[in-house]
Amino acid sequence: MRAVIIGAGYWGPNLIRNFSANNNIDKVLVYDINKSRTDFIHKKFPNVTILESENDILKSDDIDIAVIATPVDKHFELAFKALENGKHVWVEKPFTANTKQASILNELAYKKGLNIFVDHTFIYTGAVRKMKYIIDKNELGDIMYFDSVRINLGLFQSDVNVIWDLAPHDLSIMFYLLDKKPVSVTANGIANYYDHENVAHISIYFENNCFAHFHVNWTSPVKIRRMLAGGTKKMLVFDDMENSEKIKVYDSGIDIKEKEGIYNALVQYRIGDMYSPKLVQTEALTLGVEEFINSIIDKRKPLTNGDDGYNVVRILEAADESIKQKGKLITL
Amino acid sequence: MRAVIIGAGYWGPNLIRNFSANNNIDKVLVYDINKSRTDFIHKKFPNVTILESENDILKSDDIDIAVIATPVDKHFELAFKALENGKHVWVEKPFTANTKQASILNELAYKKGLNIFVDHTFIYTGAVRKMKYIIDKNELGDIMYFDSVRINLGLFQSDVNVIWDLAPHDLSIMFYLLDKKPVSVTANGIANYYDHENVAHISIYFENNCFAHFHVNWTSPVKIRRMLAGGTKKMLVFDDMENSEKIKVYDSGIDIKEKEGIYNALVQYRIGDMYSPKLVQTEALTLGVEEFINSIIDKRKPLTNGDDGYNVVRILEAADESIKQKGKLITL
């Protein structure tokens, strides 16, 4: 198969390297609007073909796969053209700028029998796969709350706020791990520098008394990447800033007791052992590319497909609507 | 002066020890509804006088100070009686169960010329005093956001939710540090075990584009006590779980640049040196007792007085109202 990569910014070299290394890919072509960027790519990857224009290539019979790695505002147009011309499409996160675009693309892909892969890369990390394994075998019991913090001092995106930039990672992980239906969303935060929020807090209410919260921040002096999942049986912490021991499972919880007096609590807590499972070290993007290629070969939907992209965009859209109204509850 | 301590639960021994050690206190008396608790106190503090009933003592001329350390639902009644009988009053946090009670007590104390001290202990820690010093000399510039996390696996309180139990600490610190007017409050969270929330997120909007957020949780497998203050010039982190280096000041920030192209951000970040100031180690409660006693002697309001108690209760009340309506914005 032949793949064209459109957009060679920050993430571009990783895409080029991983698509080039995949055994089912014969040729990688690259287009970027910025000449100095393609010069850089050419020097770094001499075997890659640099394109002068993105337009023709999406129509060419030479190409099987289009990888859309531009800013989000061009995702829809490029993905639409690629699908129309019979290409399988890989789209960087967030999938689209709104749910309407996501629906159109998903429908078109369905009609054409083509695959859409949304690059929710974290789903392919050893840490998230281990969390999924632990939750699926019911080790935590029922998940009561999910809490995510992703903050650091980062480059502002020119086109979106911090929610659209950072929250897709955490929302995609949440959807992957939790088999629960979100019901409503609220978001609060602040735009200290210009019209895009640099700090945001998103709350999600689920069916069956489950709750999730996401803290994203481009203006934190310290870098924190941590998730908590509180279950009825055990609790889990994923700290992505740890060099090792990223996942810790605590045999901790709450036992409900009868009230016995003014100083006695209704409930008591229990602290037991903790363990930290060994994680597979394979690069997530390598596995993501593999899953995408295999899904095309197997004629099945990939793990992180357009529906997942849609679900994440739906939350982003609702959070944006809520934050503009200082936490107004948005029913999904 | 003579002090009676009413309520000798978890915090009681610390109060007894610190009031006993103060040079202006001649005698400490203790009452607790629970006989086994007063037996314990008697053994631990043989010099303290144990009382059989709380009622008479509040009327006695023998007593100058009443220290109310009961659950919050009895604060108002006991503090009211003490003030009526001419005693200065020390009340544990939260000051009262609602703002109406707080107003009545503050008015009564004013009329009687008596002092109310609300035990916002953190204000007297070396860490918070150092933060205040740093912010007051404008080292951080204008505070843009304040973020606080106080989570662990803790004993549930039988009478209040996690907001009323944990947030008073962080709210009192926020009011002490920030010279800004809060405008509105929202809160979200969940009650997984019974009708009191065990996880809560509070957002506060201020005048002049400042924002604060508080995460409190009784059901976290890990203990986190961390505050961030993001200023226009520098940023500060207070991590209370660190054995040393609790306060770190980062010469980090955001510089606004012109947009130069699709991959260039509107703003860029700057990372410089960090320093961690040495902190005074004196026990906070010792300083709190000293401030209370000195304020009585000096005939002035103490640092953490009934107005501070009122301000904190006002936010708690609003947060409670908001969380019952899933994040409804409450204007203060």
Next chain:
Amino acid sequence: MRAVIIGAGYWGPNLIRNFSANNNIDKVLVYDINKSRTDFIHKKFPNVTILESENDILKSDDIDIAVIATPVDKHFELAFKALENGKHVWVEKPFTANTKQASILNELAYKKGLNIFVDHTFIYTGAVRKMKYIIDKNELGDIMYFDSVRINLGLFQSDVNVIWDLAPHDLSIMFYLLDKKPVSVTANGIANYYDHENVAHISIYFENNCFAHFHVNWTSPVKIRRMLAGGTKKMLVFDDMENSEKIKVYDSGIDIKEKEGIYNALVQYRIGDMYSPKLVQTEALTLGVEEFINSIIDKRKPLTNGDDGYNVVRILEAADESIKQKGKLITL
């Protein structure tokens, strides 16, 4: 039983509190050469009897137990007198100033049928007891090496070097955990300020290819309290500066492989899961006092007895001899 505590310095209040709280102790008496110190004790512990002189009390029939908590140079004289007068003896670490003194005391106690308890407090911590449990059930396999670091910025002792001050803790733990015979000792270090070493490194060679190393330092800007035990099956870390998760057991190790070429190692490593067991939180000194009292009642040797004291002093003595000759190997 009645206990006299001789020496009420830094550790004194803890001894007084714990002996007072033990149910088999009727009365606690305290002597200290320093009047201001006994005044402080009297204020803090009004129920304790303050003595004017240490001499008579050791001869008095009123006393069953003598607790020697003076600087080490007075341990022998006081313990000897106490044993001669039929008292059971508790001695702070290090047991004596040399092995000769230790032998004499142990012999005298044996003849008199009295108990010597050496306060190797760490043996009674939840962490060390858990390590002992893990090692005894052979979870680590054969211990290949033991590594201990105990460094911080600490008060210099006027009478001994850093080895005699800090290493007794780690040596007593090593003897408790390792069922192996030490064969020889070397020590290196430096005395930067006066004639007592402030930095020292002790190496111990054991029978059967086992090795231990101890790093003690009074002049480190950071506080580190960490032990590693490398076993043939698993490896263990004890980090006493952690608030929780002090003990971690790693399913890590080395597998021996055949050499296959210039870039292949003879041996390869294996990394598996880690777990951190829950630890009992009871204060170590409470359990130590209990063990001492029970050993008297049961007419048996306590867990940390004079032989353990002797073993630790033997290493200290050898380390001192070695460090004066820059690492000369001392055969035990």
Next chain:
Amino acid sequence: MRAVIIGAGYWGPNLIRNFSANNNIDKVLVYDINKSRTDFIHKKFPNVTILESENDILKSDDIDIAVIATPVDKHFELAFKALENGKHVWVEKPFTANTKQASILNELAYKKGLNIFVDHTFIYTGAVRKMKYIIDKNELGDIMYFDSVRINLGLFQSDVNVIWDLAPHDLSIMFYLLDKKPVSVTANGIANYYDHENVAHISIYFENNCFAHFHVNWTSPVKIRRMLAGGTKKMLVFDDMENSEKIKVYDSGIDIKEKEGIYNALVQYRIGDMYSPKLVQTEALTLGVEEFINSIIDKRKPLTNGDDGYNVVRILEAADESIKQKGKLITL
């Protein structure tokens, strides 16, 4: 200039990438005895020329620079041949297998007017350069002790023990930072798996009451990379496992006081503020290649030259001699 890289193992791709990127290098050639390794290099770096034999190339007029990245036992032979044939030489650490070889190479290079660069990479890191800057401006005062720990679970080297594998990093840093003359060396440790030590402790005594210690270990369950430098004025910690804040400077120290009684120390400690300077992020190897190339152009010795290589090897040799005799003091 043209550079041939001989040996393309673990470090090879980094050398190839950095030499290729240097503006003064026109062509990079690579030889490795292992065919599968050169195939891998060819795929990863299509622009690099793969050689069939190392011998001819060292004699070829086409080549200006020989980069020796083989196991240490071939360093001398290859470097000698390269120098004889008029090539400037880059040698990976450790420079040679013994001091005699190092002397011969240094002499030959001197006679031929050629440069030897020893790849003590750490010298070019932002952290070590910052430490050098801080020490050179006398911020720490006189260095009293230097302490280094480099331990983890690592691949055993087939040809050398853990001292020759890991200690060159720390010794080269020590020589770079400390302007003091080492006088004698001792080393202790253990070989648990085969005849090469996997745990070692090296002590170095210096002129003027300074002391250094190095702990290296291939069989630790945790990865620690930390250095302490204790000065008479301040103290410094370099923790290479930290994501940020790798260097911390503590305004801590020891003040000598008069002895005032049995419980008073001769010396007291002082704890002040800490700061952590921002570090330059440039890749160390990039700067190393630049320094080497520039030193050739400028006809001067590079920063990490053959003399530095000799000094490090001299300590390794002495440590080896000492460890075989359980800590025998080796005078340098």
